[in-house]
Amino acid sequence: MSSELAENNMELDTPLKKRLYQLMTDDEKLLPFSFANRIGISKSTFHSIWTKGSTSIHKSTAKKIADATGVNVDWLHKGIGEPYSDGTQQAQHIEVDKAVERIQETVNAGTIDMTMMVEALTIVENYLIEHDKRMHADKKAELVVSIYDLLCKSPDSGSSIISMLKLAI
Structure with a gap:
């Protein structure tokens, strides 16, 4: 539209x-x-x-x-009640702010391998599409970071990644 x-x-x-x-x-x-x-x-x-x-x-x-x-x-x-439970929205914003700060610190330190990060994101996106699944954004971000960490430690960790995806989604 x-x-x-x-x-x-x-x-x-x-x-x-x-x-x-x-x-x-x-x-x-x-x-x-x-x-x-x-x-x-x-x-x-x-x-x-x-x-x-x-x-x-x-x-x-x-x-x-x-x-x-x-x-x-x-x-x-x-339309009954408030959009968010008491403190839910505020707590979500605080968690997002903390995550952004951690990511920014990591980026500033130059410790992110962008090729691996893109690969981790692509793996998660492709899995979600192939299995017609959806994830809440914060959980998806956590999964991408976990897969990124696994890829950095062991680039040939395909079966571990598949297991992680199955458990998370």
């Missing part, structure tokens, strides 16, 4: 659509269907919500979106 269509579509605002909009990144607000890809719902389901102005969604769809974004399922599904 182009950004022009996204802007024109805002006239079909519903409370559900407004809640979803709060969960989107800035890029997803311009290209809303990328949100569906990130959270793992079908484009047809998202199309019904976003362009046809659906006012409700199945509880299972709400659960999938809530799991991917960290929001309370009741808030997303029915």
Whole structure:
């Protein structure tokens, strides 16, 4: 969906659509269907919500979106309560900030082998695609770093990596 269509579509605002909009990144607000890809719902389901102005969604769809974004399922599904549990959002931001600091320290120290990092990321992405699976972003990042560490220690650790992927996903 182009950004022009996204802007024109805002006239079909519903409370559900407004809640979803709060969960989107800035890029997803311009290209809303990328949100569906990130959270793992079908484009047809998202199309019904976003362009046809659906006012409700199945509880299972709400659960999938809530799991991917960290929001309370009741808030997303029915608008009941607050988007995040007490402290959940703040705790997530603190953890992300700490992770970013650790990564920045490692990058500044020049200790990341970018070739290995790209390989680790590619392994995880390909596995997810091949098995039609999705992961929450923070768990996916942890898995990529674990595979990166394993690759750095033993580049021929294919069976260990496959075992790690099966356990993590």
